[in-house]
Amino acid sequence: MLSTECGHRNFLTKIDLIKNLPVKILDRYNFPSMEHLNRDLSNFSNHGFRKLNQSILQLLEVFSMLYYETLDSSSIESLGEFLKSILTFYD
Numbered sequence: 001m002l003s004t005e006c007g008h009r010n011f012l013t014k015i016d017l018i019k020n021l022p023v024k025i026l027d028r029y030n031f032p033s034m035e036h037l038n039r040d041l042s043n044f045s046n047h048g049f050r051k052l053n054q055s056i057l058q059l060l061e062v063f064s065m066l067y068y069e070t071l072d073s074s075s076i077e078s079l080g081e082f083l084k085s086i087l088t089f090y091d
Helices: 023-030 034-044 047-062 076-089
Strands: 010-012 068-070
Touching: 034 047, 068 076
Parallel strands: 010 068
Antiparallel strands: none
């Protein structure tokens, strides 16, 4: 995205397959917290990569690369929101 200077949208399709998933868990992936990601990376990776991890997280946050929208193909309302999102993105 950065090298081609093209914007993008991230959509989670097949959301209808996980209807029983608690909203709290789904929101963790839809709207990830950089604070939580940084803590998870610090706990599960080598401490020598701490600065690199923080730099990558800053890049992801600045360019909103981790924001997802959901798409339920079985819902007319969800498909309408999907189309509206695409149209407003390219205006």
